[in-house]
Amino acid sequence: MKHLATLFTGAALTVALPLAAQAQVQPLIAGSFADAGGLAAQNAVAAFYKSYSVPPIWFRGGVASPALADVQRVLYRAPFDGFAAGPQYAAQIQAAIRQAASGNKADITAAERAVSTAWVAYVQSLKQLTPGMIYAYPVLAPQGTRADQILLTAAAAPSLQAYVNSTSNLNPVYAQLRDAAWLQGQSAGNMTPDPRLLANLERVRSLPSAGKFIFVDAGSQMLYMYENGRVVDSMKVVVGDKKNFGLPTPMIASIMHYMTFNPYWNVPHHLVRQKVAPGYLKEGAKYLKARGYEIVADWSEDAAVISPDTVDWKAVAAGAKQIRVRQLPGPTNSMGKMKFPFPNGQDIFLHDTPQRDYFNLARRDRSNGCVRLEAAPRLARWLLGQDAVAPSKDPEIRTKLPAGIPVYLSYLTAKPTSTGIAYLDDIYGWDVPGAQVAAVSAPVPTATR
Incomplete structure (x- = not known):
């Protein structure tokens, strides 16, 4: 299976599709954007160009931007983002670009708006909220989803190509999963993504693309410390037990502002x-x-x-x-020597533990909902920038972090491999449509551990 290649024809710019993708989109090339489910995006884009005095984004000076090849490539791949209409949009953009190659001003204007409509519809789909995730702070939810925000950002981008690619990649975890599945699909000639993949991608949409943050994956029972898009440390964790306790660790996006030494349980x-x-x-x-x-x-x-x-x-x-x-604090306290709270409304937090045997297990869903840490002092050192030492033996000593650290609790059953995607056991049953939303709606006991 050949990979996508770009072809330049005069002022027009088109993308050659793999044969499997061609078979899917060719009957739809003549359709309208409304047929692809983009009527709302089409109207919003029309309103944008009417309200804002901005030069063309995609056809600056009447010339097709090289970024259009990236837009088409992203849209052909978009079913693996959960945006099934992507190949239809890409085919229509290709036709519009060819028409605009005539140099006719009306054709160029039509092509400009066609690309913007497709791009807005795609980005809005990409930046949907994760179903069932608790966003403790509104700023942690996906931002910039209005048509004017999307297009103004594109217009101001120093490099339109870099903007298109970074926007489509969302964050490192998302991009690795999606790209591994896309390459696997191309190799197998199967351009229909596994529903389990799409469920997993939904669950990591809200992770940041850069900066310092904590990512807890209840699916693999691991915690990852990220800095500037890369993992700098990791450790095993114990997460909620759904099967016996009915207490899976929920999906949460929050910010940690302090840690606690000598906690009560x-x-x-x-x-x-x-x-x-x-x-x-x-x-x-x-x-x-x-x-x-x-x-x-x-x-x-x-x-x-x-x-x-x-x-x-x-x-x-x-x-x-x-x-x-x-x-009371002490050697048998279930919180261990320290805990790491963050707002979430369900009394879920990360904490140390004196019970070490669970970390030797391959499957570690044994808690009442909270997250037990294999190496709490190591996480504390990373958060504080120095060794974590309790100032005294007093209970509940709060220590402020140098800066608030975003923390994300999610659940992955899909893992990228050298040959594509491997799927783990769905211990929470959240790969079934609607299951993770129902889970977060259920009452959760307070003071879990």
């Missing part, structure tokens, strides 16, 4: 009912003392401590009464 209500209450009924107060547990009036750091003698433990064990139990 607020015991989840279901564990208080299932383990703590029966333990107290069997062993009495020594059960609590041996584990560093205390009963508190609320979850505040200065909460009043309640005597266990005043608690109706049989009612707690039966689920008829709820109490708040927290574990």
Whole structure:
């Protein structure tokens, strides 16, 4: 299977398609942009050119930009971005470019708007929200999705070719997945992407293209530290157990502003009912003392401590009464020596753990929703820029990070390989359409770990 090649014919610029792609788009070349689902984009583009006094973007000085070859290449590949109409748009652009080669002003104007319509429709599709992802800050959601934002950015780009390619690649994780699948499809002569691939691409759309950020992949149970588009460190993690606890780690985009030394562990209500209450009924107060547990009036750091003698433990064990139990800092504390909170509305955070055996497992979905870290001090050093040492033995010591660090929790079952894409076990069942949206709608217990 031949790869795409660019061909120049006078002022026109076209792209040669692989045979499989030609078979898919040839019957559609004569169709309108509305046929490809772009009526909204077409109207928005018309309004843009009416409202803004900008020179042509794609045909500056009446000459077709070399970037048009990149636009067509991106659109031919677009089904592997989840934009099925891409090849139709690319074929129509090709026809419009050939028509514009006549030098007729009206033809050039029509071609300019045809390219802009196709590009706006593609970018808007590419920058959709990830279904089921919690965006703790609006700025972390995909930005620049209005037609005028897209076209003004293109018009101001120092290099139109660089802009087209960087926009289509979104971020390194997304581009590696998409490109591996695209090359695999070309080699096999199969231009229909696997639905599992598209589900995975949706789940990494919101990752940044550059900068410093944390990426937790619940699918492979790994954490990656990124700087300027490349992984600088990684570690194993333990993530939520959907099968036994019904508590998968949710997809979250947030910003971490501080870390906590010597954290309390607020015991989840279901564990208080299932383990703590029966333990107290069997062993009495020594059960609590041996584990560093205390009963508190609320979850505040200065909460009043309640005597266990005043608690109706049989009612707690039966689920008829709820109490708040927290574990003091210490060698058995389930949070370990440090935790890394970030806003998300579901009490999910990253944390250290004294339980090390799970990190020896190939599959590590064993937590109540939060993310346990294989090497918490190493993450803390990367965040702080120095070794992380607790200032004292006091509980809940918050240490501000030098700068807020974006943190993304997502879920990948697709991995790029040297020959294409390999698929992992779908432990959460989120590759099924709609499943990940339903998951985030379900109630999640507070104080998970």
